[in-house]
Amino acid sequence: xxxxxxxxxxxxxxxxxxxxxxxxxxxxxxxxxxxxxxxxxxxxxxxxxxxxxxxxxxxxxxxxxxxxxxxxxxxxxxxxxxxxxxxxxxxxxxxxxxxxxxxxxxxxxxxxxxxxxxxxxxxxxxxxxxxxxxxxxxxxxxxxxxxxxxxxxxxxxxx
Numbered sequence: 001x002x003x004x005x006x007x008x009x010x011x012x013x014x015x016x017x018x019x020x021x022x023x024x025x026x027x028x029x030x031x032x033x034x035x036x037x038x039x040x041x042x043x044x045x046x047x048x049x050x051x052x053x054x055x056x057x058x059x060x061x062x063x064x065x066x067x068x069x070x071x072x073x074x075x076x077x078x079x080x081x082x083x084x085x086x087x088x089x090x091x092x093x094x095x096x097x098x099x100x101x102x103x104x105x106x107x108x109x110x111x112x113x114x115x116x117x118x119x120x121x122x123x124x125x126x127x128x129x130x131x132x133x134x135x136x137x138x139x140x141x142x143x144x145x146x147x148x149x150x151x152x153x154x155x156x157x158x159x
Contacts, residue, residue: 005031006039006071009086014149019067030064032071032116039072039116039128045108056106061132065142066098068114069128073146076118076126096125097145106132106139124148 007020007030015023020030032041043064051057070093077091078084106112116130125147132140 004085005033005041006075006085007031009090010074010092011090014090014092017067019063020071028060028063028067030067030071030114032068032075034075035115037117039068039075041068041071041114043112043114045112047108050108051105054108056108056112058100058102061102061106061112061140062098062100062142064112064114065100065130065132065140066095066144069116069130069142069144070095070146072116072118072128073126073144073148076121076128077148080121092149093126093146094149095144096147097143099143101141102139103141104137104139107134110134119143 007022012023015021018024018027021027022029028043030041030043032039045056045060049056049060073093074091075085113133114130115133116128119127119129125145128144128146130142131138
């Protein structure tokens with residue numbers, strides 16, 4: 001794993017996402033790293049992340065999958081072009097589609113691990129598959145279609 005997460009390389013103007021933006025003081029601060037060909041993130045849920053006593057809110061699980069996969073898509077784009085993370089022009093992705101399958105309730109307490117692999121890169125679209133694990137048990141799976149942020153939006157935010 002690298003010392004800096006994928007999200008640490010986002011340009012400042014594109015670093016305010018609630019889920020993964022390092023510049024959002026109230027956000028989740030999801031941090032993703034390569035572990036071979038798999039991207040990994042770990043999240044430590046707090047008591048206020050619960051759905052009902054003892055279990056994590058499903059919307060949080062969806063957010064973890066979403067932001068981890070979108071960050072993974074950006075990192076994969078750099079890899080695909082043989083570029084270092086953070087080099088210009090920046091790659092930033094948005095969610096085109098998010099599918100989450102909840103396999104069993106995610107317990108509150110232990111760290112949540114999100115593991116993702118890139119299934120397909122085709123032009124501006126990247127498909128990323130994710131698994132949510134607690135104590136090595138898969139509690140949810142996700143599929144994200146990440147779309148490279150249109151140049152005009154990226155350029156507007158970089159001004």
